Amino acid sequence: MGAKFMNFAATATLLFGASLVHAVPYSPSLHTGTALVLIDIQNDFINGSLNNPRAPAILPRVYKLLDDHEWPFIVASQDWHPKGHVSFASAHPGSQPGGSVQVQFVETPLKTENQSLYADHCVPGTWGAQLETGIQSRLWDLEGYRAPVHYIKKAQDHSVDSYSAFADNQYHRFTTLNSELSLHSISTIVITGLITSACVRGTSIDGIKLGYEVILIEDATESISAEDKAKAITELKGWGVQVKNLTDWEAENESDSN
Ligand SMILES: *[C@@H]1O[C@H](CO)[C@@H](O)[C@H](O)[C@H]1NC(C)=O
Numbered sequence: 340m341g342a343k344f345m346n347f348a349a350t351a352t353l354l355f356g357a358s359l360v361h362a363v364p365y366s367p368s369l370h371t372g373t374a375l376v377l378i379d380i381q382n383d384f385i386n387g388s389l390n391n392p393r394a395p396a397i398l399p400r401v402y403k404l405l406d407d408h409e410w411p412f413i414v415a416s417q418d419w420h421p422k423g424h425v426s427f428a429s430a431h432p433g434s435q436p437g438g439s440v441q442v443q444f445v446e447t448p449l450k451t452e453n454q455s456l457y458a459d460h461c462v463p464g465t466w467g468a469q470l471e472t473g474i475q476s477r478l479w480d481l482e483g484y485r486a487p488v489h490y491i492k493k494a495q496d497h498s499v500d501s502y503s504a505f506a507d508n509q510y511h512r513f514t515t516l517n518s519e520l521s522l523h524s525i526s527t528i529v530i531t532g533l534i535t536s537a538c539v540r541g542t543s544i545d546g547i548k549l550g551y552e553v554i555l556i557e558d559a560t561e562s563i564s565a566e567d568k569a570k571a572i573t574e575l576k577g578w579g580v581q582v583k584n585l586t587d588w589e590a591e592n593e594s595d596s597n
Pocket residue numbers: 369370371373527591592595
C-alpha cells in the first residue's frame with residue numbers, strides 16, 4: 340500500500356510538477372496592472388487585401404512580448420466588417436480604394452464625417468480576417484491558462500467605422516474593452532499592432548482619454564510608410580503616449596524580471 344502510494348506520489352510529482360512549471364505564471368516577470376494590447380494583427384493588414392510590406396517586421400517583436408513576458412491581461416482586437424461595410428470602396432459606386440466619402444452620423448444625420456475607403460477587408464469567415472498564425476497560436480497557448488485573453492471584434496456596425504478598440508469613430512457605441520480593463524485592475528496599456536496612423540492611433544488616444552498610462556512600442560507597430568508612421572507618432576506623443584522601442588522598454592522594466 341505504502342509503496343503503491345509512493346509510486347503514485349512520485350508519478351504525480353513528475354506529471355503535475357512538469358505542467359505546473361508552465362501553469363503558474365513566473366511572477367517575478369509579471370507586469371502587474373499592465374495589459375498587452377495587440378491591434379488588428381490580421382492577415383489582410385499583412386499580406387492580404389491591404390497587403391503592407393512594412394507589416395511583417397513587427398511580428399518578431401510582438402512574439403517576444405508574448406513569449407518572454409507575463410501579462411495579467413492580453414487584448415487582441417480584430418477588424419470585423421460585414422459585407423458592404425461603409426469603409427469598403429466597393430460599397431460606394433464610382434469610388435476607389437484610397438479615396439474618401441462623406442457619411443452621415445448614425446444618430447445625428449445633420450453631421451457628416453470623412454470616411455476613408457479601402458479594398459474589402461477583414462470579413463468574418465475569410466482568411467484575411469484571421470489573426471496572423473504566429474500570433475493566434477501563441478494566444479491559444481496562453482488563454483485561460485497563463486493569461487486571460489480578451490478578443491475585441493470591432494467595426495461590426497454596417498454604417499460606422501471603428502479605428503479604436505474602445506469605441507467607434509463617432510463615439511456612438513463603446514466596446515467592452517474599458518470595462519474589461521477595469522475589471523482586471525489595469526492602469527497601463529502597452530500597445531502594438533497595425534496600423535500606426537489608424538487603429539493604433541485611435542486606440543492610443545482613447546486610452547489616454549480614458550485615463551490609462553499608454554506605452555506604444557514603436558518597433559512593434561507599422562504603417563503604410565515611414566512618413567505616415569512618424570507623423571502619427573509625433574501626434575501621439577502630443578497626447579501623452581509614451582513611445583519606446585522594445586529594447587528600451589524591456590531595459591526600463593528589467594527590475595521586474597530580476
Ligand atoms: C515599465 O517602465 C515604465 C517607465 O518607462 C513604467 O512607466 C511602467 O510602469 C513599467 N512597467 C512595469 C510593468 O513595470
